[in-house]
Structures are given as C-alpha cells and as structure tokens.
Amino acid sequence: MLKFFLLVTLIPAIYMADINFRRCPNNAPVPQTLSVEGCAGNKCILIPGKSLHSVGTDIIGRINSKTATTRIIARTLGIDLGYRVPRELVNACNGSIVGGCPIVAGRSFNYSVYIDRLEVPAFNIPIEVEVNLTGDGGVPLACARFNARIGSK
Ligand SMILES: *[C@@H]1O[C@H](CO)[C@@H](O)[C@H](O)[C@H]1NC(C)=O
Ligand SMILES: *[C@@H]1O[C@H](CO)[C@@H](O)[C@H](O)[C@H]1NC(C)=O
Ligand SMILES: *[C@@H]1O[C@H](CO)[C@@H](O)[C@H](O)[C@H]1NC(C)=O
Numbered sequence: 001m002l003k004f005f006l007l008v009t010l011i012p013a014i015y016m017a018d019i020n021f022r023r024c025p026n027n028a029p030v031p032q033t034l035s036v037e038g039c040a041g042n043k044c045i046l047i048p049g050k051s052l053h054s055v056g057t058d059i060i061g062r063i064n065s066k067t068a069t070t071r072i073i074a075r076t077l078g079i080d081l082g083y084r085v086p087r088e089l090v091n092a093c094n095g096s097i098v099g100g101c102p103i104v105a106g107r108s109f110n111y112s113v114y115i116d117r118l119e120v121p122a123f124n125i126p127i128e129v130e131v132n133l134t135g136d137g138g139v140p141l142a143c144a145r146f147n148a149r150i151g152s153k
Contacts (some may be wrong), residue, residue, distance in 0.1 A: 004074055016055065016121065019044055021146040024130060028075035028140035031056030031060060031111065033113065034131075038147070042147075044148035048122045054131065056111040059142045061112025065103040070113060073130040074120060083120055092133055103141055 018033045036044055037053040046052065047067035070092045074083040088094070093101035098110040111133065126149050133141040 019146050021144040024143035024145055025152055026140045028143035029059050029062050030144050032058035034144055037122050045151040046118060046148050046150055048118055048120050050118055052064055052115040052118045054113050057107045060108045061103045061105050063139055065141060066101060068101055068103060068141055069134050070096055071132040075128045076125050076133060084141050103135060123150060125150055
C-alpha cells in the first residue's frame, strides 16, 4: 500500500518537468516556470489521444480582469492546425486559474490546464504551441509559446 502511494505521488514530480518557452508577440506576462506532462527542456512530444497536463506558475497579473479565456493554438510553419481546447476548458476561471478569478494587477496566479484527450492530427511533425490567456474585452493576461513534436505513442 505504501509503495502504491509513493508511486502515485512521485509520478507528477517525474513527468512534470519545466520546459523552455518564449514570450508571445503580444508581450503578455509569462509564467515563472512552465511544465508540460511528458516534456522537459526543449524536448516535448505530444501524443494524439493522450492526456495533456500543463502548469504555469507565478504569472504576475498586469491588469484587473473578471474573466479569463484559454486558447491553445498549435502551428506548423506558421499555419494554424485548427486545434481548439475542449469547450469546458475555455473559461479559465472555471478550474484552470488556481483559486479562480478575478485576476488582480500586481498579484501572481498559477494556471493549470488538464486536457484528458488531445485531439491533434497524428502526423509526426514539429509544431509550435501557444497557450494564450485573455481577459475582459480580449486584453492579454498571459501567453507562452513552446516547441513540440506530435509523436505517435
Ligand atoms: C466547469 O468545469 C467543470 C469541471 O471541469 C465542467 O464539468 C463544467 O462543464 C465547466 N463549466 C463551464 C461553464 O465551462
Ligand atoms: C504557485 O505555485 C508555486 C509552485 O507550486 C507556489 O510556490 C506558489 O505559492 C503558487 N502561487 C499561488 C498564487 O498559488
Ligand atoms: C492571443 O491573445 C491576444 C490578446 O488578446 C490576441 O490578440 C491574439 O490574437 C491571441 N493569439 C492568437 C493566436 O489567438
């Protein structure tokens, strides 16, 4: 039993390593660290049909916002692959922003999104992923981009 609990609690620590990311062109605040399940450093392979858990820590709010909307865009050679987050994850105030909304200027927040089934095309191609959080009236709240590859199993 103890072994089982140790395993369960250790898995996130092993698989949720920090990845390298960059700012978006809109210059929105970035997290202190960004981790993506199964990824580390510059290495990130996303598997179609598998889950995806991503956590961004200590994003410093720049503006007040009552609302927060998640967009995740996957591009290859600048072309939008058409990925859209599941409907129930679009409202980031509903579970993704730790502690909920509002976003308060000068206060930091954590962000955690869990997609249980990644619906991406099963081509083995390099992509750029953008996680884009916008607030009231579309103001940028946070944004980060990272490189990944869509793999097969
Ligand atoms: C809020 O999140 C819960 C749990 O993920 C989900 O079942 C529900 O549909 C969401 N509500 C909205 C309005 O997105
Ligand atoms: C965000 O997560 C980090 C790392 O787990 C933690 O140290 C920090 O207190 C969290 N901040 C908030 C506002 O929850
Ligand atoms: C990201 O958010 C910004 C600010 O609202 C918006 O202008 C931009 O178009 C978004 N990026 C994409 C690719 O949707």
